[in-house]
Amino acid sequence: MLDTDWSDSWRGAFRIELRAEAIGLAWHGWPVLPGTFPATEAGTEAWSGPVPVHHDWADRLTVDPHEIAQWWSGNPYSLLVATGKVVDAVEVDVELGKRAARLLRATGHPAPIVATPDGRWLFLTTVADNLPEKLATSGEVRWHGEGSWVPLPPTPFQHGVVHWRVKPDVWGWRLPEADVVHSVLTRALDQNVGADRSQLVAAASAA
Incomplete structure (x- = not known):
């Protein structure tokens, strides 16, 4: 269950917010699509995160604000964006994310x-052909490209809401080049490896 009041009135207000955000993203050319949201009925399976509502979502992609408005006319669907078309995303954990954001x-x-x-x-970038090998084989990074999707604010999870750490209007809605962000993430990953080695040396010295 979402840690808030999932009443009918709150659900309606939240649907309106999700719909407005979806329409706004569509105006900027982002291919958004509706996703599942936390269930409220007792006895349903545990909700593990949003997935597209439609199995043929890849064939339904559009940036038509009017059609997108219809998708959110009845339910507070999660807000997803298809990757590999206009935007890619690189997914990391919080610590690696913080280091990369500082860089x-x-x-x-x-x-x-x-x-x-x-x-x-999730670091949003222009579309890329691949992920650098060091990132792809690190075990700490997941690339969302063609055939994937990611949730965007204010998509609800069971214990909170997806939010922006850095909003796209900071860049004037111009996505950064993928190779630039990949390079920064690689540097942040190297910093982590260096920190881990330092901790091992310190632990060995203290033994």
Whole structure:
């Protein structure tokens, strides 16, 4: 259950907010689609996160605000964006995300960043052909490209709401180049490896 009042009146107000956000993203050319949301009925399966409502979602993609408005006319569907078309996303944990965000700020070119209630950060970029090998094989990074999707604010989870760490209007809705963000994430990953090695050396010295 979502840790808030999931009453009919709250559900209606939240649906309106989700609908407005979906329409706004569509005006900027982002292919959004409706996703599942936390169930409220007793005895239903535990909800593990949003997935597209329609099995043929890839064939329904559109940026038509009027059609998108219809999708959110009845239910407070989660707000998802299809990746691999206009936007890609690189998913990391909080600690790696914080290091990468600091490095991006230092360059003066912050990327749009989404945070989920389950401790994941999503760095949004232009579409890429692949992920650099070091990131792809690290075990700490997940790339969302063609055929995938990610949740956008204010999608509800069972224990919170997806929110922006850095909003896209900070960049004037111009997505940063994927290779730039990939490079910064690689540097942040190297910092983590260096920190882990330092801790191991310190632990060995104290033994």
